[in-house]
Amino acid sequence: EDQVTQSPEALRLQEGESSSLNCSYTVSGLRGLFWYRQDPGKGPEFLFTLYSAGEEKEKERLKATLTKKESFLHITAPKPEDSATYLCAFQGGSEKLVFGKGTKLTVNP
């Protein structure tokens, strides 16, 4: 069965302290990897789509990378407004989007 595991479950950083979130998967026939950001009480907000190992994408302080077994979301010099839950999702051969449980990021000023 397709599975996605995100770590850590929660991460607390000081403003400016860079770190990485991990997303590992056991999905057959990977067709896409997606990162979303979700604020409390809101729907997930799209960040990145990656389709093949070795692909990287950047947006402001965020950079997403993909290997054959996992994806990383690197956060450089985070600010308090980056506090949110970050979700990754994989789409495999079943064409169902399988989500991880998320990493709750808190950035303290």
Added chain:
Amino acid sequence: KAGVTQTPRYLIKTRGQQVTLSCSPISGHRSVSWYQQTPGQGLQFLFEYFSETQRNKGNFPGRFSGRQFSNSRSEMNVSTLELGDSALYLCASSLRGPPETQYFGPGTRLLVL
């Protein structure tokens, strides 16, 4: 472009009742997917519709059903509500479906008493 809209935003029902949730996709998007989000299980796929046809379905009981109209708007119905159905129900749309990026609506918060 306007984003995905969902109505109602909040809903309170009692056990045994049924509920219908509505989703309007981004203009031009023909694929609509529904998800259930709970603190314990996270985001779980319910079903996906494309051109009024259900193309994929998750592992939920038959009490959960949906449909899509010719204008791509979609509805989700839950019959005989149970306490465990309390969740945030999210709708997402994409142009043609997997593996394209899906864009989510704000969700409908359902509370079953």
